[in-house]
Amino acid sequence: MSPQEEGRGAVVRRLLHGAVPRAAWRCALAAALVCGIGLLPWLSRTDPALTVLKARSAERDATPEVLADVRAGLGLDAGPLHLLGQWLSGLPRGDAGRSWISGAEVAPSVLQALGASVLLMAVALAFAAVTAAAVCARTLWLGSRRRLGDARPGRGGAAVLAALPEFLIASVLATVVGVQLGWLPALGWYGPRWTVLPALSLGLPAGALLGRLLADLLPGAFAEPWAPAAAARGMPGRRIARQAVRRCLPALLPNAALYVVGLTGGAVAVEQIFDIPGLGRLTLQAAVAQDLPVLQAGTLALVLLAACVTLAAHGAARLLAGPALAAGALGSLHRPAPPASRVPLLVYGAVLVAVVGWGLPRDPLAVDTGARLLAPSRAHPFGTDALGRDVLARLAHGAFGTLSQALAISAAALVLGLLLGLLPAVSGPLVDTVNAVPPVLVALLVTAVVGSGSGTPALAVTAVAWAPLAAHAAALLRQERATLHLTAAIGLGAGPWHLLRHELLPAVVPPVARHALLRLPAVALSLAALGFLGLGAQPPSPEWGLLLAENQPYAERAPWAVLAPAAVLALLGALAVSAADGMRTRRPGRPRRRGAEAADPGTARVVPPRRSRPAEPELATAPGGTARE
Numbered sequence: 001m002s003p004q005e006e007g008r009g010a011v012v013r014r015l016l017h018g019a020v021p022r023a024a025w026r027c028a029l030a031a032a033l034v035c036g037i038g039l040l041p042w043l044s045r046t047d048p049a050l051t052v053l054k055a056r057s058a059e060r061d062a063t064p065e066v067l068a069d070v071r072a073g074l075g076l077d078a079g080p081l082h083l084l085g086q087w088l089s090g091l092p093r094g095d096a097g098r099s100w101i102s103g104a105e106v107a108p109s110v111l112q113a114l115g116a117s118v119l120l121m122a123v124a125l126a127f128a129a130v131t132a133a134a135v136c137a138r139t140l141w142l143g144s145r146r147r148l149g150d151a152r153p154g155r156g157g158a159a160v161l162a163a164l165p166e167f168l169i170a171s172v173l174a175t176v177v178g179v180q181l182g183w184l185p186a187l188g189w190y191g192p193r194w195t196v197l198p199a200l201s202l203g204l205p206a207g208a209l210l211g212r213l214l215a216d217l218l219p220g221a222f223a224e225p226w227a228p229a230a231a232a233r234g235m236p237g238r239r240i241a242r243q244a245v246r247r248c249l250p251a252l253l254p255n256a257a258l259y260v261v262g263l264t265g266g267a268v269a270v271e272q273i274f275d276i277p278g279l280g281r282l283t284l285q286a287a288v289a290q291d292l293p294v295l296q297a298g299t300l301a302l303v304l305l306a307a308c309v310t311l312a313a314h315g316a317a318r319l320l321a322g323p324a325l326a327a328g329a330l331g332s333l334h335r336p337a338p339p340a341s342r343v344p345l346l347v348y349g350a351v352l353v354a355v356v357g358w359g360l361p362r363d364p365l366a367v368d369t370g371a372r373l374l375a376p377s378r379a380h381p382f383g384t385d386a387l388g389r390d391v392l393a394r395l396a397h398g399a400f401g402t403l404s405q406a407l408a409i410s411a412a413a414l415v416l417g418l419l420l421g422l423l424p425a426v427s428g429p430l431v432d433t434v435n436a437v438p439p440v441l442v443a444l445l446v447t448a449v450v451g452s453g454s455g456t457p458a459l460a461v462t463a464v465a466w467a468p469l470a471a472h473a474a475a476l477l478r479q480e481r482a483t484l485h486l487t488a489a490i491g492l493g494a495g496p497w498h499l500l501r502h503e504l505l506p507a508v509v510p511p512v513a514r515h516a517l518l519r520l521p522a523v524a525l526s527l528a529a530l531g532f533l534g535l536g537a538q539p540p541s542p543e544w545g546l547l548l549a550e551n552q553p554y555a556e557r558a559p560w561a562v563l564a565p566a567a568v569l570a571l572l573g574a575l576a577v578s579a580a581d582g583m584r585t586r587r588p589g590r591p592r593r594r595g596a597e598a599a600d601p602g603t604a605r606v607v608p609p610r611r612s613r614p615a616e617p618e619l620a621t622a623p624g625g626t627a628r629e
Contacts, residue, residue, distance in 0.1 A: 386550065
């Protein structure tokens, strides 16, 4: 057996090792989630019979006799545990029960909705891949020509795309492309042409953020010894760029898997705008109506899909890394960037502060019905909304609540993500399960447990915001533990605490912190999405998400009422990207920490006492352990 085949076998053995405990942990989490959903009506302290009756017929009087008939027909008098056990006993036979609202079998409707969501997800992924390639194009071009000092991630375009709300993109595309121009259908789900606009709405922001994360890793890949060695041997730049992408994919695939699942279950607002019978919309409708069989089956389908996608992503990441992952022979992608300009950060921050300061003296609650939907003018620089309130004033006064909540949630998510990322065996299945649940459903569960209030949306977003950061931290730690410098440090007698403090955390914390900054607009958008669906801030609050929700029906008549909060969110995205770039900068003249030489191109972090010969095999080996031509 060749060494390469032995290395592949080691990777497969590592994949199989510990699979049973992870599978058991996933099953336990899925069971806990499904059981929690089964208790939703009782946790919310509402009468499920009354909710089901109103969902069936809003005009029928809820008399005690009618409610008693509903309870008897659904078996509610037996209690939630009996209902849950009865539902679980039918799953091995493929029987997911019958809907409490329509009386139809649940399994066919859930499978049909899952098919629509998977198709939408596949098309959205195609658009996301194209968008990510466009974001990384400049970095790939510069890196393949060994201009590593200029190979920095793109800023403005990716920031704007990642900061735009999916439901806002969907509304604009449906209004402009679908209705005004008539190029593509904007309503329904009848064929391939109906998938384009919703897939664009989902794929553009996801591709922009994924491309930004990939572009953040590419300079470190181009700085590894194999890249200049391959260029010196005459390898074409395109091939070097492909190998650099392959080198970075193992660290990115776990996060990409989260986006795949999020595009399936988290597309509730987009599915509602385009009237798509998807799984996210089905679970939301079932949660609102407390149709437990449909809600449980839909959630279980999302959890199973998340488990399959995540297992495939982890397997692909290990196979791409190849024998080098098992042998501890990877290079480190951690590399300080050259000094970045602080001008964009100062400009974006000054503009945001100026907008907020300009609107603070104005009254955000003053209603003037005679000035409804006025265009921007001197009196109203950003125009007015449907009640004649000044949009600039509402934006300025809503900034404190939106930004403070987003910053607090991002900080909490960063801490939780780093802590749980250090325990991948525990956090991996937990991340998959949490990410499989639509944020809207999490908001409903949190509301049922703690009640409605101003802090409920923040708790709901925090409950899911840590998952991408934990997956990113775990992926980087997996890569960093297999690096040459860590193997050398262990050989020289370094202990676990020293490795964690001086080697692992310095390589993992900066990129995860940059990721948290990049997700700051996404956190604000999650709050906005809850407001758009009626689960967040309530009128007359000037919260940014509520502004988008209130003014979205008037987007065609008064676009400034929607474009103003969208532009501020895009400005927040550009500011977050500039701040993330600033975190990459190492101050000139700052003394390097011990072992930091590996962050620079072509050097090693821990140097062994003496090497008997140069490391030609390392320079002539492609990422993943395959020999270069």
